[in-house]
Amino acid sequence: MADITRADADKPDMQWRIVGGLVGLAVGFASRKVLSYAWEKSTGKKPPANVDSPEISLGEAIAYAVVMGLGMEVARIVATRAAARKWRSWKDAAKDL
Numbered sequence: 001m002a003d004i005t006r007a008d009a010d011k012p013d014m015q016w017r018i019v020g021g022l023v024g025l026a027v028g029f030a031s032r033k034v035l036s037y038a039w040e041k042s043t044g045k046k047p048p049a050n051v052d053s054p055e056i057s058l059g060e061a062i063a064y065a066v067v068m069g070l071g072m073e074v075a076r077i078v079a080t081r082a083a084a085r086k087w088r089s090w091k092d093a094a095k096d097l
Contacts, residue, residue, distance in 0.1 A: 016087055023083045024076055031075035035068055 036047045047068075051061040 016084070019083065019087060020080060023079055027076050027079040028072060031072045032068070035071045039064065039067065 039045075039047045048056045048061060048064050050056075051064055
């Protein structure tokens with residue numbers, strides 16, 4: 001039998017990589033929609049379509065980039081960790097069968 005090293009044991013399996021990727025895509029889409037809606041409600045303006053446009057002030061472009069970047073990353077981390085906990089519980093339950 002092959003020796004399983006610590007590095008091999010820590011590698012995510014292919015199933016989790018697929019599930020994690022799908023979770024990331026879904027959360028990215030949903031969080032972008034929610035953050036765009038929140039931006040519009042808080043500023044009274046639609047989110048900038050192109051932050052590089054000279055028609056958008058530098059302050060607004062930076063604020064939008066910070067809100068979107070931070071918001072989407074926080075949502076991704078929270079959702080991925082929750083999905084990973086659930087995935088581990090399913091895997092552990094499957095081992096017990």
